[in-house]
Amino acid sequence: MTAVEDPAAPVDAPAKEVGQARRRKEDARLITGRTTWTDNMVLPGMLHLAVLRSPVAHGRITHLDVSAAKERGGVVAVYTGRDLAEEQGSLPCAWPVTPDMVNPGHPSIAVDQVNHVGEAVAIVVARSRTAAADALEAIDVDYEPLPVVLDMEQAVQDGSPLVHDSTSSNTSYHFVFDAGEAGTGADTDGAFADAEVTVSRRFVQQRLIPAFMEPRSVVVQPSGDSYTMWSATQIPHILRVMAAMVTGIPEHKLRVIAPDVGGGFGGKLQVNPEEILCLLIARRLGKPVKWTETRSESLMTAHHGRDQVQFIDIAADRDGTVRGLRVRLLADMGAYLRLITPGVPALGAFMFPGIYKFPAYRFECDGVFTNKVPTDAYRGAGRPEATFAIERIMDELAVELDMDPLELRRKNWIGAEEFPFTTVAGLEYDSGDYHQATEQALQLIGYDELRAEQRRRRESGDPVQLGIGFSTFTEMCGLAPSRVLGSLAFGAGGWEQASIRMLPTGKVEVVTGSTPHGQGHETAWSQIVADQLGVPFEDVEVLHGDTAISSRGLDTYGSRSLVVGGTAVVKAAEKVVQKARVIAAHLLEASEDDLEFTGGKFTVRGTPGAGVGIQEVALAIFAAHDYPEGIEPSIDAEATFDPENFSFPHGTHICAMEVDTETGFVKIRKYACVDDVGTIVNPLIVEGQVHGGLAQGIAQALYEEAIYDADGNLTTGSFVDYLVPAASDLPHFDTGNTVHAATSNPLGAKGVGEAGCIASTPAVVNAALDAVRHLGVSDIRMPLTPERVWRAVHQGGDGGDRAAAGSNAQGASAAEAAAASTDPSSNGSHL
């Protein structure tokens, strides 16, 4: 990390664990794989599931014969949707964003009809994973094809074929936020009617695949009438509640464990069909079962992200003062509503105004059904889409006004002296300094020099042009105040829980309800507790992810862990100290009021030498031979924290991009960002999160796109065609921080998990456009493939659709697929 000293940061804070770049204590086991990954679980008598998946996007199941598969060696049972129809219920959607939202229900396994390629049609249970996979071939299925609905803009037209017969249109909901009606702003239509300048654009947020490293995996072990489920999930606590409600297994008879989990990015913030199916089948058979997906299954059937068409209008005065913002979205739900499918674009509603002082704002969103896998949370979930739209349209407005894009931003952003600031969307931004972050980022990237080089290249007509793009972003993190979530019709609260157990030897167990899947909670929580209790970092163990150990929690997403879960840890630690203080006073024969607690030790003010460590108190109260009357013999404590506000990280990201106008190839020349994520607990973790976030945000801009062909098959069904960049494809990142503590939690932390991913995408696209705008290019669709850039430069337009046929980079697959597959309407695809 490039260190940027913040003159506002407190310099006299005690040099403790918080703020140290501790190496993560969990990494050795995670990196070597010698840990409790779900697929590493082996239980006696365990059976294995393989899922037959629909090769058609929309069709009625007219014939399904599993009898031959049942005869295969090692096969124990084969189930169809018909077999499980009475008990499978519907997968839950916890976010009905409008009262009249249409939710057609979501079976875990198709019964009569399939609505997207990859939907489960039959399940083989066998004694080995290979036997289960082999037996899929013996299942005979016929489908009667139905018209396939893929394009949102066509799907919402009258007369479009319907994804679900039971609905009257493909629109699930129409969500509106109008600042005029909400009382947080002026009338938007009026603002536009009076405006001197308006700019309108249509942006496309392509469909993305979360592509977590560890594929999903589930193990269920029945024991009497109780069940233990291990799952590679981000949300064991939410999963337990939901799975109990779906299956009818009483909640107290269901224990869910998320052991070590290899990434999620929102993709494991889900109640998956296979989790329910494993429970149902384990219940039927009374035996432990395991299902682990293949990478192909993961790309095809785990939920996707983004996929919006954005119609953005901005109104301004000629001098650049913004007057109004109007947003209309089409958001692709896919075939079903999963856990928070409808809420993702609605959450974004509050972020479109960004850091700018819009007096008027209106947001409308239609959630649209298509015959594709459902969308749901993906790193940023609603906020990257909003940030992209506002940061792109600000550049377009700057061009319209012939203003410098940074000058336009400066003119409209919230001043440092204006915090806390209530935006036109009704959010109260806590703290920050957009000017300071921007100035530091400009220095980091060497802005003036790059602009000079850009001029030189333009003047000389260099085939390689240079562009510079900005993203001055903010986001809402620390999900979330429970009352606010309630007002948004979200199905749960946003609190978090922690407990601290002081062991007799003075070691400390911290139980967190915020379940990590790679973020480094064990290290960060240890640092926090080490400071709070004055115990060594190494003496702290962090427990998580098992509902029998961590009984209450709301898990990890939305950059909430440190802000909400970390605060719960602080609150629990404060209670431990309070309880210990009473006992220490008793042991020291002093008044509680005379005790000081520093460095893990209670001392008596004015009595040098008299003191007792908190770890000694732990032993004393374990023995409990001598403690005050009227209290319990324990200094353990728990706390639940419900934030009063979100936190609002912000930052300035600057990308310098080379565009080869001869080939369309784009290459990031330099990337600098200065993020304000509030107080930093561990700079190494923060930098890692920023790097990873940048990689994913840049990947949306340049590489990743889930493409379906005209029949609804996922063309980008492997990593050959769904391009996830590696380190070799990414530039060096110059990163820095400013620190303005969050005001809504005692740590002052704002959250960093999504910042890089949210901020970077528009900076990259703005940079590419800045390089070629003088050649007449005003938009290029993401990802900026070389072909799209080349077409935009040489043929006009935004680069258009990519050919949806398979890549011949698949090598043998195309030719051999033709030879190997039979009629797709009468066979399941096997993976």
Add this chain to the structure above:
Amino acid sequence: MIPAPFAYARPTTVEEALQAIADGGEDVKVLAGGQSLIPVMRLRLAAPETVVDLTRVEGLRGVREEGDQLVVGAMTTHADVLTDPLLARYGQLVVQATETVADRQVRRRGTFGGALAHADPAGDLPAVALALDAEFVIAGSGGRRTVAAADFFVDYLTTVLEEGELLVEIRLPKLGEDWGVRYEKFNRVAQAWSIVAVAAAVRREGGRIAEARIGLTNMGPTPLRASATEAALVGVDVSMETVTAAAAQAAEGTSPSNDLNAQADYRQHLAQVLTRRAVAAAAGL
């Protein structure tokens, strides 16, 4: 991602390998490095009855000199190619192209002969072999035969190799110091296949180009030569103008595919740009 069941043979000599192929039944696949075969088997896009694994066959790995030729064993891995002193001296075009193949792990297992026999037009080595007029030595039950590169590649993923035959070695001309070479690869991420690539070898005599050999990757169902450009380059002065003019003909006679990464017209455009760049670099411009 579990392959369908298959029989497996691991011979130790070419003769045993040929026998194993003959005995393998209807659908036999030869496993060299496995970097293309195993993925399609795991995806169940291929389900051979028998896999004959060549990794223990003696004598198929390594590079040797024979007169004015380099003889590369079919089982020489990409990693071997990158560290071989003879190829470093006489086979820089092969080395440059091999450096761009996939990633380090794949290069450790993938083989020169396997990549050529697979004949993926998006693979990097077929165009190089074609540009160099390599000779392919093929062993069969009736003995050995040698096939010119121009005749080896027949169609998409199809070569002149008959059932029961094995590619055992590839003979390459030694390019001396009067040759300049360049493999110009265009792809989106480092480990990806070529969208288009151009393999160029140019022999200069004084200020003129005496001979040019240009192979095109992924411009049709087989690797292709940019024959019109090669002809236009012979005898011209070495300059950007002459190279640019000749490169403008690079896409003549090509029939590239339309796919996710590129449509045909864009590939043809790329072929011209990349040919200009490759030839210019090979000619020392």
